[in-house]
Amino acid sequence: MKTIITFLIAVLLISITNAQTTVSTFTDGTPDDAIALDSNGNIYASGFDTNKVFRFTPSGTMTEFISTGLMNPNGIDFDSTGFLYLCEWGANLIGRYDSNGILDGEITIPGNPSGMIKAFDNDDMIYTRYSGNTINRITPGGVITEVSSAPELNGPVGLAYDEFGVLYVGNYNNREIYKVLPNGDLDFVATVGSSSNLGFIAYAQGRLWGTVLGEHKIYTIEPTGTDEVSLFAGSTIGNTDGDISVATFNRPNGIRFNDTEDTMYITDYGSKNLRVISNVVLDIPGNNTFRSGIKLYPNPADEMVNIELNLPDAASGNLEVHDQLGRLIYSMDLEPTSNFFTETIRTDTWGSGVYLVSYTTGKSKLISRLIK
Secondary structure, eight states, X not given: OHHHHHHHHHHHHHHHHTSOXXXXXXXXXXXXXXXXXXXXXXXXXXXXXXXXXXXXXXXXXXXXXXXXXXXXXXXXXXXTTSOEEEEETTTTEXXXXXXXXXXXXXXXXXXXXXXXXXXXXXXXXXXXXXXXXXXXXXXXXXXXXXXXXXXXXXXXXXXXXXXXXXXXXXXXXXXXXXXXXXXXXXXXXXXXXXXXXXXXXXXXXXXXXXXXXXXXEEEEEXXXXXXXXEEEEEOSBOOOXXXXXXXXXXXXXXXXXXXXXXXXXXXXXXXXXXXXXXXXXXXXXXXXEOGGGEEEESSSOSSEEEEEEEOSSSOOEEEEEEETTSOEEEEEEEOOSSSEEEEEEEOTTSOSSEEEEEEEOSSEEXXXXXXX
């Protein structure tokens, strides 16, 4: 039986690794800046130069979500109730829009508001000020507090969270990425590329990702290292679709992943195109992460959490829970008898916070985030 399980895992990993990573273009001549996804998988992208926000269905059908009244729309993201928050770089405003693209409220933000991301722990929004060189938090009621004004901030735009709620920021001007500490200080992570400007950043598959406009390239960054940067895609300027090894980009800028972290969306600032990179898999056999194979409910949890595992096969493994400081708080060896397995654990004695739940076999790892 062990031999059969090992063989099945190997076949699955080979098939995933051999899945062709390809680039396609949804539409021509529309978005060029930040990207957000709603709960239905629709893709939203701002047009910094066109002064519009565009919405794309998962199949690629485009409509204008906000078509008038904007001045250099930049960073965008959704809160949990479906409101879209939008930075207007040129107008020094942050606006909130309902599901029909109707303005629900706005607030003046001097210093060119640029990047935007939903806060990790609630419905506050985190935003950057490009010329103000700060990171700030705004509540749904409009109360603003400063997260960081560290001297290393130099035209901050990109924002990303990892699984534990650690915030990262990227400087547009000098292409530097930093980890944001709880007290507002910054820890240097990497300088991305060698010239031009850093667009936006994202976090997926245990890595940071960043676009460098003038190099026409997309990079991966190891968040726990120093200057551990690798080229993922791109070479010379162009708009070539197809296999990732030959695809070209024209000043890639916005970057966002879907929930399962296997599809990447890119806006090309130069061509005003939305590019879609499918089957994004970096890990090699023996170190694969399948985020879509684990489900937690209720999440947030109160007294207990149910953990559903959708396994490649009935492989034995270890179920672990770590807190946001990396401390192991729960561990159990499991011997599933089928591909689908459910385990319930009590959480009533845990403190409030964010936890990482993982199930690890000899060949694969499933991970998901739990909020208590």
